[in-house]
Amino acid sequence: MELPTVDLQPFISSNRSEKQECYKLQESLHRYGAVAIRDPRVQEEDSEKFIELLEQYFEQPTLVKLKDCRPDISYQVGVTPELTEWPRDNSKYAEKLSEQNKPTPFDGPDKKWRFQWRIGARREYTKFPELLAEPVIPENFPQWRQVMDSWGQKLLDSVFTVSEMLSIGLGLQSSTLPNLIRFGTHLLSPTGSDLNLYGTKPGTVLAGFHYDISFLTIHGRSRFPGLYLWTSEGERIPCKIPKGCLLVQAGAQLDYLTGGYIKKGYHEVIVSKETCRVVEEKKSRHESLWRVSSTMFTHVEPDKMLYPLLETSETSSYPPVFAGVQVEDELKAIKLAVV
Numbered sequence: 285m286e287l288p289t290v291d292l293q294p295f296i297s298s299n300r301s302e303k304q305e306c307y308k309l310q311e312s313l314h315r316y317g318a319v320a321i322r323d324p325r326v327q328e329e330d331s332e333k334f335i336e337l338l339e340q341y342f343e344q345p346t347l348v349k350l351k352d353c354r355p356d357i358s359y360q361v362g363v364t365p366e367l368t369e370w371p372r373d374n375s376k377y378a379e380k381l382s383e384q385n386k387p388t389p390f391d392g393p394d395k396k397w398r399f400q401w402r403i404g405a406r407r408e409y410t411k412f413p414e415l416l417a418e419p420v421i422p423e424n425f426p427q428w429r430q431v432m433d434s435w436g437q438k439l440l441d442s443v444f445t446v447s448e449m450l451s452i453g454l455g456l457q458s459s460t461l462p463n464l465i466r467f468g469t470h471l472l473s474p475t476g477s478d479l480n481l482y483g484t485k486p487g488t489v490l491a492g493f494h495y496d497i498s499f500l501t502i503h504g505r506s507r508f509p510g511l512y513l514w515t516s517e518g519e520r521i522p523c524k525i526p527k528g529c530l531l532v533q534a535g536a537q538l539d540y541l542t543g544g545y546i547k548k549g550y551h552e553v554i555v556s557k558e559t560c561r562v563v564e565e566k567k568s569r570h571e572s573l574w575r576v577s578s579t580m581f582t583h584v585e586p587d588k589m590l591y592p593l594l595e596t597s598e599t600s601s602y603p604p605v606f607a608g609v610q611v612e613d614e615l616k617a618i619k620l621a622v623v
């Protein structure tokens with residue numbers, strides 16, 4: 285099945301008066317924890333240019349990439365090697381799923397590299413200064429900053445519009461969600477999985493069953509299939525994104541802010557039969573076999589409080605917490621934080 289597609293154009297061109305797509309947006313996030321969006325400001329070529337740069341980066345020898353690694357600051361900028369990040373133990377949630385909707389068995393850590401690059405404005409003073417580290421620029425990529433900033437800013441602009449539309453769709457003031465993320469620690473965070481190594485055996489898990497810590501996660505289309513999503517009813521579905529569209533997924537912070545009305549979206553990335561077919565095709569054309577995701581995590585500003593903005597039956601399960609504390613707790617749980 286395909287996710288509902290929300291078009292941002294009517295909202296943007298009507299000067300924010302066209303509301304129909306706002307309701308569709310919140311309904312899709314509520315049911316599926318995800319939505320496909322079409323943003324007239326983002327073209328398929330932008331995504332392709334970004335993916336090509338990251339393919340070249342991940343193709344480099346391991347020792348070259350390790351120069352860009354900053355474990356002392358919890359890998360918050362620069363590269364995170366494969367086999368470092370552990371999916372959080374979500375077995376309690378997985379137990380409740382029916383047999384055909386169970387996650388693919390895996391025993392972590394994840395077989396994916398990641399590169400983290402900050403996007404957007406920051407406040408000068410914060411209680412969470414470790415989240416403000418200097419960017420890492422890899423050697424031999426003179427275009428790095430321009431390509432990363434350009435793609436990241438496009439995704440961030442999309443998320444600001446989505447968050448404005450979502451505020452309206454939820455019956456909040458249109459500026460409510462944009463104001464919470466205006467100075468958030470947004471991270472362009474592409475992953476790279478080496479399908480030369482892992483792309484031959486269907487059932488191999490590249491990123492184990494998990495949810496994102498973020499407010500919203502946004503990506504362009506990957507060149508390889510393999511992402512599976514769980515709907516809020518616990519149904520596992522392959523993620524198909526129409527050409528020219530972006531995928532937006534609900535993270536833990538949005539779950540918090542909606543008092544569980546929009547649940548954080550669980551997902552996994554595996555090598556499927558379809559992935560193997562694409563690997564064979566690309567091999568015959570001598571194309572890169574690194575599966576790159578053009579992902580960006582957007583976050584609520586760390587010094588803002590997370591608490592439910594909607595009245596729901598689950599409100600008491602979401603006690604107020606600083607967004608920066610919630611992120612630190614989650615990083616410890618996936619073994620990335622230095623404690």
Ligand SMILES: [Fe+2]
Nearest residue numbers: 494495496551
């Ligand atoms: Fe994820």
